[in-house]
Amino acid sequence: DGGITQSPKYLFRKEGQNVTLSCEQNLNHDAMYWYRQDPGQGLRLIYYSQIVNDFQKGDIAEGYSVSREKKESFPLTVTSAQKNPTAFYLCASMGTGTGYEQYFGPGTRLTVT
Amino acid sequence: QKEVEQNSGPLSVPEGAIASLNCTYSDRGSQSFFWYRQYSGKSPELIMSIYSNGDKEDGRFTAQLNKASQYVSLLIRDSQPSDSATYLCASMNRDDKIIFGKGTRLHILP
Numbered sequence: 001d002g003g004i005t006q007s008p009k010y011l012f013r014k015e016g017q018n019v020t021l022s023c024e025q026n027l028n029h030d031a032m033y034w035y036r037q038d039p040g041q042g043l044r045l046i047y048y049s050q051i052v053n054d055f056q057k058g059d060i061a062e063g064y065s066v067s068r069e070k071k072e073s074f075p076l077t078v079t080s081a082q083k084n085p086t087a088f089y090l091c092a093s094m095g096t097g098t099g100y101e102q103y104f105g106p107g108t109r110l111t112v113t
Numbered sequence: 114q115k116e117v118e119q120n121s122g123p124l125s126v127p128e129g130a131i132a133s134l135n136c137t138y139s140d141r142g143s144q145s146f147f148w149y150r151q152y153s154g155k156s157p158e159l160i161m162s163i164y165s166n167g168d169k170e171d172g173r174f175t176a177q178l179n180k181a182s183q184y185v186s187l188l189i190r191d192s193q194p195s196d197s198a199t200y201l202c203a204s205m206n207r208d209d210k211i212i213f214g215k216g217t218r219l220h221i222l223p
Binding site for chain 1: 149209211214
């Protein structure tokens with residue numbers, strides 16, 4: 001089955017700890033994205049990558065880091081510098097020639113206490 | 114700042130009626146527009162994309178685009194209780210970044 005997987009579905013961490021969220025896709029898409037969604041809010045772009053070994057900051061990159069060593073994978077690290085990390089994190093991918101349609105993974109709900 | 118604006122709702126529509134969802138966008142350079150459906154606690158699901166002025170129909174869904182007015186809408190015919198969700202409007206800007214609205218909550222009344 002083609003798609004985007006994110007793991008884990010739920011993640012609990014203590015304040016001050018770094019945590020890495022996984023995102024894998026087997027759609028052969030070039031571009032991948034990380035968004036954050038807070039209750040009652042829209043999606044805010046954290047980082048995006050249009051090609052392997054290259055990525056750009058989105059609107060709220062502070063306190064986050066990413067890597068894109070493989071086309072299929074785009075992990076997101078939430079560092080202790082992120083002031084309000086508790087949120088729903090969504091990974092998406094987009095292929096060229098698909099009309100710029102983005103498809104989302106199931107999301108990871110991170111709770112930091 | 115480039116924005117996509119939607120009425121947050123909730124929009125309540127009787128079962129079987131037409132639900133009409135609207136959004137406006139500020140970036141005149143946007144060429145691609147999308148509607149996503151998001152159930153509570155789930156990730157957004159793409160239901161329609163539209164790139165040129167006019168209407169695009171897919172089953173019970175019709176997307177409408179008016180670039181002169183910078184206006185996008187989604188019509189849902191024969192509304193079902195399973196259509197109750199939050200609908201996100203989005204546009205793609207020239208940097209290949211998608212800008213999302215905050216969503217309209219739709220409630221279909223049985």
